[in-house]
Amino acid sequence: MKDIFFPKRMWRPRPELKRSYEVVIVGGGSHGLATAYYLAKRHGIRDVCILEKSYIGSGASGRNTTIIRSNYRTPEGAAFYGESVRLYEKLSSELNFNLMFSQHGHLTLAHSDRAMITMQERAEVNKLLGINSSVIGVDRISELCPPLDLTDRPAYPIMGALYHPPGGIIRHDAVVWGFARAADWFGVEIHPNTEVTGFERSGDRVTAVETTRGRVECGQVVSATAGWSSLVGGLAGVRLPITTHILQAFVTEPVKPFLDVVIVSSQLHVYVSQTDRGEFLIGAEIEPYTTYKSTGTLSFLEVSAAHAIDLFPQLERTRVLRTWTGLCDLSPDYSPILGKTEIDNFHVSTGWGTYGFKAAPIVGVTLAELVATGKTPDLIAPFALDRFHTDTLVSELAAAAVSH
Amino acid sequence: MRLEPRSGERIDRSKPVSFSFAGWKVAGFEGDTLGSAAFAAGKRVFSRSFKYHRPRGLLCCSGHCPNCLMTVDGVPNVRVCTEPIREGAVVEGQNVRWSLDFDFMSVTDKVGGPFTPVGFYYRTFIRPRRLWPFYEKFLRSAAGLGELDEHAGYSRRYDTEHRKARVLVVGGGPAGRAAALAAAASGDGVVLVDEDASLNGMQLDGVEVLAPARALGIWEGGLVPVDAGTVLYRFRAARIIVATGAIEQPLVFPGNDLIGVMLPGGVRRLVNDFSIKPGNRAIVVAADDEGFEVADDLSEAGVAVPRVIDLRETRPRELVAQGGKGRVRRLVVDGESFDCDLLVASGGRQPAYSLLAQAGARIEFDSELGVFVPTELPSGVEAVGSVTGDGLGKVDPEPAYGGKGKCFVCVCEDVTTKDMKRAIAEGFDSIELAKRYTTTTMGPCQGKLCHLPSIRLYSKETRVYEAAIGTTTARPPWAPVELGLLAGRELTPARRTSMHWSHAEAGATIQWAGPWKRPYAYGEKPEDEVRAVHESLGVIDVSTLGKLFVEGPEAVALLERLYPNRFGDMKSGRIRYGVLTSDAGRIMDDGTIARLADDLYYVTTTSTGADAVTAWFEWWNAVWGYEAEIVNVTGAIAAVNLAGPQSRDALQRLTEADVSAEAFKYLDAQEIDVAGVPTLALRIGFVGELGYELHFPSPAGEYLWGQLVAEGARPFGLEPQRILRLEKGHVIVGQDTDSESNLYSAGMSWLPKLDKDDFVGKYALEHFAEREEKERLVGFTMEEDVLPAEGAQIVVEGFPAGRVTSARRSEAVGSVIGLAWVPTDRAKNGTRVEIRVDRLLRGARVTHGAFFDSAGQRMRS
Amino acid sequence: MSRAFLSPSRCDAGTLTSPLRRALEGANSAAVRDLSLEGVVEIRGDSDLVEVAEGEDLVRLSPQRGYIFTDGDPADVAERLRAGGVLAYDATGALAGMAIESEQVVRRLTDLDLDELPTSGPFAHVTAIVRRADDGWVEVYVQQEYGHYVAEAVVDALTGLDTSRGLTRGQTPDVSDPDGSPA
Ligand SMILES: Cc1cc2nc3c(=O)[nH]c(=O)nc-3n(C[C@H](O)[C@H](O)[C@H](O)COP(=O)(O)OP(=O)(O)OC[C@H]3O[C@@H](n4cnc5c(N)ncnc54)[C@H](O)[C@@H]3O)c2cc1C
Numbered sequence A: 001m002k003d004i005f006f007p008k009r010m011w012r013p014r015p016e017l018k019r020s021y022e023v024v025i026v027g028g029g030s031h032g033l034a035t036a037y038y039l040a041k042r043h044g045i046r047d048v049c050i051l052e053k054s055y056i057g058s059g060a061s062g063r064n065t066t067i068i069r070s071n072y073r074t075p076e077g078a079a080f081y082g083e084s085v086r087l088y089e090k091l092s093s094e095l096n097f098n099l100m101f102s103q104h105g106h107l108t109l110a111h112s113d114r115a116m117i118t119m120q121e122r123a124e125v126n127k128l129l130g131i132n133s134s135v136i137g138v139d140r141i142s143e144l145c146p147p148l149d150l151t152d153r154p155a156y157p158i159m160g161a162l163y164h165p166p167g168g169i170i171r172h173d174a175v176v177w178g179f180a181r182a183a184d185w186f187g188v189e190i191h192p193n194t195e196v197t198g199f200e201r202s203g204d205r206v207t208a209v210e211t212t213r214g215r216v217e218c219g220q221v222v223s224a225t226a227g228w229s230s231l232v233g234g235l236a237g238v239r240l241p242i243t244t245h246i247l248q249a250f251v252t253e254p255v256k257p258f259l260d261v262v263i264v265s266s267q268l269h270v271y272v273s274q275t276d277r278g279e280f281l282i283g284a285e286i287e288p289y290t291t292y293k294s295t296g297t298l299s300f301l302e303v304s305a306a307h308a309i310d311l312f313p314q315l316e317r318t319r320v321l322r323t324w325t326g327l328c329d330l331s332p333d334y335s336p337i338l339g340k341t342e343i344d345n346f347h348v349s350t351g352w353g354t355y356g357f358k359a360a361p362i363v364g365v366t367l368a369e370l371v372a373t374g375k376t377p378d379l380i381a382p383f384a385l386d387r388f389h390t391d392t393l394v395s396e397l398a399a400a401a402v403s404h
Numbered sequence B: 001m002r003l004e005p006r007s008g009e010r011i012d013r014s015k016p017v018s019f020s021f022a023g024w025k026v027a028g029f030e031g032d033t034l035g036s037a038a039f040a041a042g043k044r045v046f047s048r049s050f051k052y053h054r055p056r057g058l059l060c061c062s063g064h065c066p067n068c069l070m071t072v073d074g075v076p077n078v079r080v081c082t083e084p085i086r087e088g089a090v091v092e093g094q095n096v097r098w099s100l101d102f103d104f105m106s107v108t109d110k111v112g113g114p115f116t117p118v119g120f121y122y123r124t125f126i127r128p129r130r131l132w133p134f135y136e137k138f139l140r141s142a143a144g145l146g147e148l149d150e151h152a153g154y155s156r157r158y159d160t161e162h163r164k165a166r167v168l169v170v171g172g173g174p175a176g177r178a179a180a181l182a183a184a185a186s187g188d189g190v191v192l193v194d195e196d197a198s199l200n201g202m203q204l205d206g207v208e209v210l211a212p213a214r215a216l217g218i219w220e221g222g223l224v225p226v227d228a229g230t231v232l233y234r235f236r237a238a239r240i241i242v243a244t245g246a247i248e249q250p251l252v253f254p255g256n257d258l259i260g261v262m263l264p265g266g267v268r269r270l271v272n273d274f275s276i277k278p279g280n281r282a283i284v285v286a287a288d289d290e291g292f293e294v295a296d297d298l299s300e301a302g303v304a305v306p307r308v309i310d311l312r313e314t315r316p317r318e319l320v321a322q323g324g325k326g327r328v329r330r331l332v333v334d335g336e337s338f339d340c341d342l343l344v345a346s347g348g349r350q351p352a353y354s355l356l357a358q359a360g361a362r363i364e365f366d367s368e369l370g371v372f373v374p375t376e377l378p379s380g381v382e383a384v385g386s387v388t389g390d391g392l393g394k395v396d397p398e399p400a401y402g403g404k405g406k407c408f409v410c411v412c413e414d415v416t417t418k419d420m421k422r423a424i425a426e427g428f429d430s431i432e433l434a435k436r437y438t439t440t441t442m443g444p445c446q447g448k449l450c451h452l453p454s455i456r457l458y459s460k461e462t463r464v465y466e467a468a469i470g471t472t473t474a475r476p477p478w479a480p481v482e483l484g485l486l487a488g489r490e491l492t493p494a495r496r497t498s499m500h501w502s503h504a505e506a507g508a509t510i511q512w513a514g515p516w517k518r519p520y521a522y523g524e525k526p527e528d529e530v531r532a533v534h535e536s537l538g539v540i541d542v543s544t545l546g547k548l549f550v551e552g553p554e555a556v557a558l559l560e561r562l563y564p565n566r567f568g569d570m571k572s573g574r575i576r577y578g579v580l581t582s583d584a585g586r587i588m589d590d591g592t593i594a595r596l597a598d599d600l601y602y603v604t605t606t607s608t609g610a611d612a613v614t615a616w617f618e619w620w621n622a623v624w625g626y627e628a629e630i631v632n633v634t635g636a637i638a639a640v641n642l643a644g645p646q647s648r649d650a651l652q653r654l655t656e657a658d659v660s661a662e663a664f665k666y667l668d669a670q671e672i673d674v675a676g677v678p679t680l681a682l683r684i685g686f687v688g689e690l691g692y693e694l695h696f697p698s699p700a701g702e703y704l705w706g707q708l709v710a711e712g713a714r715p716f717g718l719e720p721q722r723i724l725r726l727e728k729g730h731v732i733v734g735q736d737t738d739s740e741s742n743l744y745s746a747g748m749s750w751l752p753k754l755d756k757d758d759f760v761g762k763y764a765l766e767h768f769a770e771r772e773e774k775e776r777l778v779g780f781t782m783e784e785d786v787l788p789a790e791g792a793q794i795v796v797e798g799f800p801a802g803r804v805t806s807a808r809r810s811e812a813v814g815s816v817i818g819l820a821w822v823p824t825d826r827a828k829n830g831t832r833v834e835i836r837v838d839r840l841l842r843g844a845r846v847t848h849g850a851f852f853d854s855a856g857q858r859m860r861s
Numbered sequence C: 001m002s003r004a005f006l007s008p009s010r011c012d013a014g015t016l017t018s019p020l021r022r023a024l025e026g027a028n029s030a031a032v033r034d035l036s037l038e039g040v041v042e043i044r045g046d047s048d049l050v051e052v053a054e055g056e057d058l059v060r061l062s063p064q065r066g067y068i069f070t071d072g073d074p075a076d077v078a079e080r081l082r083a084g085g086v087l088a089y090d091a092t093g094a095l096a097g098m099a100i101e102s103e104q105v106v107r108r109l110t111d112l113d114l115d116e117l118p119t120s121g122p123f124a125h126v127t128a129i130v131r132r133a134d135d136g137w138v139e140v141y142v143q144q145e146y147g148h149y150v151a152e153a154v155v156d157a158l159t160g161l162d163t164s165r166g167l168t169r170g171q172t173p174d175v176s177d178p179d180g181s182p183a
């Protein structure tokens, strides 16, 4: 509390790169920073640097729509994200930084019989794994979210919803800064404006990392580069089954809050929440083509606006303030790829599509454990890169459309 | 106070208009804006600021700044300085508790000072954790600007219009007008748009002028959406000329947000357009020529201008505006005090480059001019006038003047210089981080008034040149735009079969089924429709099935390679069931394939699969280059399934062809006339009874449907069909299977012919054939009369181990039956599994084969 | 086997219904007309081999693909074309068509370039073939199953031009003149 009165640096400036680090983390997003933090905190490994080509949080971590939930379809996914939400719940006090995690509940709307089946399936899987999740009818929806248009006026009337009370939204920048500050406190070096341009290899190991600010030797490497994963993997000679697409979102001018829950409609490809500042935060599904170019499209705005109004006709005269895009790294089965690769000391966190922000703490915990112990934690074993060779996919696909 | 009538004024004094402003009745004239009329009537407080609830008054009068955001007729966040006046409008303040003039929340300005530094919330309310929701509730109640009418509905007042222009000029200032006229000289198709309503009706030879109409952005392909209020013009222009001018920038000094501190352009508008005397005693402080022209206008309007401070000549260190009740009373310059009730202050003009930046131009700091200018314009986009920096003088004011009091860098977000300095001191030392931490540039004006000042300040504090800092990314739209306008007309495509209205008129419950509108059932009880099919005769509209012709000498080769099935041995006039698999061996779609002639096949797909299957076929055929054509005839052909023990007799009554059991066998395809309609009849049995799928020209749909119903066929809908097919254990692709299912796990190992040369997915299927699948799709019969939800879980040792994909109560079978994925070791016929139904585990027996008429005698009869 | 089950012309005229019948009931026939039952033939193969007869109009979508709009019996036309070496299918039943008088209405529903007709692309979000008739009207053909929906959108756009749809913003450009493109 006292640093409210006296400004205190969040993290130290790092003018120089050292010659070598025990662990080099590529990517200063939520995943990279969390991994560094847990390496230092839980395993005492502090000789760690984070190399970030721009500023911390400049990737998807600073652009996402911050939906946190754990009501996934597969038992593997639900267990994994469930653990992440539990970590998030304690994270503000752990990091002594208010992440403004507001768990007002998350509703995934169903507009068709088929969607109702998928929701039922998710609810049942979730319940068996101890996750608070259930299918509710229109009456209950109207209690939880009175402003929703529940009449049969919209082209696709709402039939029911999957209700997930612990779901909610969080301040994305706060997560990034909170992890960064804590990691810095342990001595982790954060190097912004440092792009990784290559890796030196000797046999099945990476020995050094080349950057725009020089070369550093490394014990182990973690790539937490999300949308850029296949490029960074490529530099190390690891081929990843990842395609990169853009995802767009927009906010409106702030209006007095009247929407507390997060509303997601897979069928309409839209989701809506209202931030603590009063802005409506609206997003959609990824663009179907692959690209690294961050130009948005007008049709995204038009289609999302139309669908947002289908759900909330009151928003008709609310104004769009700004739109933006971010990169999404899609895996074939919509589950992440986490952990070991064919290079002994090169680990990855990728395949996050449109849903990776909620996983930051658990990615940090599990990757740190893997780096520190050399063993893959059970929780992430199903998400090994290897599964594409053995064809044992973990398909979130049925629940994939808008699965933030 | 209004001045005497003057030339060039926009108001029509013969037409008074009145409206209510914060509860007061206010009169103005046609041609006024709501803001100008209120100002003329003496109103000075227009809003309360976002964070500190400080009273704010008119600042820019050009629709950029946040100071005049008010709620008009229930619509929040309207910029009243540009909103045309209208009779009876109700204009209310927002973000206030009590009233604009007295806002309880303004205590945050006084006591909140030390408690609301930037980043305050990140550091507070952390413990105890369970209290955060309460704090948050309070925070939320204080957030937001205007209030939305929760019950407002969808008015459908918007439309979209697609337009084409040879040349589109954005901006109707001198440069834009000149460019438009020059373009018009070489041909038509020139359109000029401007957001300023006063340009409405402007005549330019050969140029179509749209105003108020605001270009929102420039997207790929020369696409420029233009906000014209209730119509969104989507312009495609070969040449786009951006003449958006430059925007006056506020000076950053203590007290710079007091009411009465205004930008020169705003003051000139009040005087020249609306003939308003904006004050009695004005001080002018400016950093470029433009800034001083206002002094003449003011003198002419009878305002005393005792002092004009040219920042290029004098470089004061301290500049402080002081006031009372939120209004400016004096300006103190390095200790010298000047009384005033109007302080016109400008930090120069910044080119309004947002559209160009978004179109792909590079934005660079021009150290000559001291502002950011666009360079490297993308092709097809030009810039003219001051948006390029042309005609702007060098400006170099202090990034922030010293003195006591709150000094705002960003008025939208109430960000002060202190906040910025603090952010930098805390390590947010890149402009993007500082922006996110302080939220400067993230308010309603999107940085139009604070981007440059923020960078100037940041540069000074970090001792990095502006040029090295770069700009933050320009994000469309150029100005806030209503969701309704972007959404446009409500258009949701729906597919209807040619018999749709027969169903609707028969009282069917119509439902979405993928992109189609289809009958769910015709009466209250789907079971009755099921019974009709089992006992007598039913008919269902299956026109939604995808229907393809595959024709050509190599049609068979193509099909052989697309499907795991074999077709070469199939005779003309015969039908086979086929399943399509993906390269990865996953089930994609299923349907029937009828051979109509040596080189002509008729393929049906699932109702939602037609387009995907057509594309799939065409794609592969393009790769392989077979001499075969694929023609999607889904819409051309209507189809019904006439099913039930009486179907043969009924059909015979309507046709002269011989449809006896001997002449028309199970899995035969024949072309016959039905009630005079040329029909392809396929004898297949998805619903398990004797039946015929009749395919015929769509436009005859209503007629033939009527004929069949007249013959005694009872219409049945999707729900009874689902029950019927489940009784047969027939799988619905996409419901019972998902994107990971393959033929082996789905219990169709008999289907793939792995000895065929090659076909799509063969490699994967060979692999599946050898490995043990983790789970299998099987039928099950419930031990008790409970109906599991579709999606219910098979539970093994407390864990989810499988799932129910279909379940129904079947009268014909006499129990609850269904399909489910179960672990392979529980997939044997007769194995007991447990399904979670309403929190209890219920027993079920795995049942292989059909539940009803398992030998298939009825459909083969 | 033949392909007669594709051809509405092989049925009694009295047995045929247009997919637009309900949507255009009561619509102003001076503004929009139903073309759905007029003959269309889909062509596959080398469209250079197609000999276009009197009363026929060929719209090429690609060198291998096109449609013939015909005043004659489309089933006969298809047979004739097959004899000439291309594959042809009666597509009369496949398409719903309407002729629209006002270009502005068309522009409210499609961004296709009306100076470059015939063409094909999205119209009210569904794929359409758009051509210009001799009298200057714009003819729009869509898959018949979308016909009702598209016709409703057209009728709605027509009325949208007539009424101000509750305009409130003061000086919005006037859109109330159905003929007047805002030029
Ligand atoms: C618009 C949008 C909305 C989303 N909404 C949600 C949501 O609601 N809920 C949710 O859970 N998820 C959401 N996501 C997904 C989520 O944001 C991401 O999955 C997650 O943030 C990934 O975090 P990260 O740390 O792995 O990657 P990032 O934050 O992208 O970090 C990767 C970093 O690597 C850096 N980098 C790349 N290449 C190099 C290099 N060669 N050298 C050095 N550094 C490099 C990048 O600059 C970047 O900072 C959304 C994504 C987007 C784009």
Ligand code: FES
Binding pocket: B066, B409, B410, B411, B412, B413, B440, B441, B442, B443, B444, B445, B446, B447, B448, B449, B450, B451
């Ligand atoms: S002044 Fe508008 S965003 Fe800063």
